[in-house]
Amino acid sequence: MPRENVELFRRALEGYNRRDIGPLLETSHPQAEWYPFTAQVEGDEAYHGHEGLRRWWANVDAAFEEFEASVEDVRDLGDVVLALGHLRARFRSGVSLDTEIGWLTRYRDGLAVWGRAYQSHAEALEAAGLAE
Numbered sequence: 001m002p003r004e005n006v007e008l009f010r011r012a013l014e015g016y017n018r019r020d021i022g023p024l025l026e027t028s029h030p031q032a033e034w035y036p037f038t039a040q041v042e043g044d045e046a047y048h049g050h051e052g053l054r055r056w057w058a059n060v061d062a063a064f065e066e067f068e069a070s071v072e073d074v075r076d077l078g079d080v081v082l083a084l085g086h087l088r089a090r091f092r093s094g095v096s097l098d099t100e101i102g103w104l105t106r107y108r109d110g111l112a113v114w115g116r117a118y119q120s121h122a123e124a125l126e127a128a129g130l131a132e
Contacts, residue, residue, distance in 0.1 A: 005107040006074055009081045012112070017068050021057045025050055028112045035116040036060075037087065037101060066090045069101060075128075081105045082128045084121045104128055 008027040015023030028034075033046045036056055047056040060067070067089035075082040087101040102124020105115040118124040125131050 003076060004110065005079070005081050005105075006076050008107065008110070008112065009074065009083060009103070009105055010071070013069055013071065013083075019061070021054065024053060024057075028053060029108070032112050033114045037117040037119065039116070063091055064089050065092045075130075077128060079107055080128065081107070082124060082130070084124060102127075 012024045012027045015021065028050065031049050032053065033048055034053060034056060035044070035046050036042075039045065047053055067087070069085055069087050071083045071085040073082075073084040081104070083103045083105075085101055085103075087097065087099055089097045091097070100120045102118040102121050103115060104118070104124060104127055105112050107113065116127070118127060122131070
């Protein structure tokens, strides 16, 4: 099933880019734990379950006028998917963001059970035990 996990990740990311939370909820376990890109500045707290994902999504929607995440490298690590990409966004205040982003997502039985977004490729690679 690992290759399917890559497809699940891509499906959720495509929904994110369309501003559609549906694919993220469909590919996440009801008790999933999610640490967003902003976790480090939010006290490193996770969002829990579908309700937590909805709360995170409402925060994203409220903060950003535009956003798009792209992936340049996706690695199938068994039950974990490592993705390295770029995040471009414009806050509703007009401030722009253009930065690296990395994701680690753990899957079980065809659903994401844990995920974390990192503020650099190096951080994501290190967390995956693949520091370059």
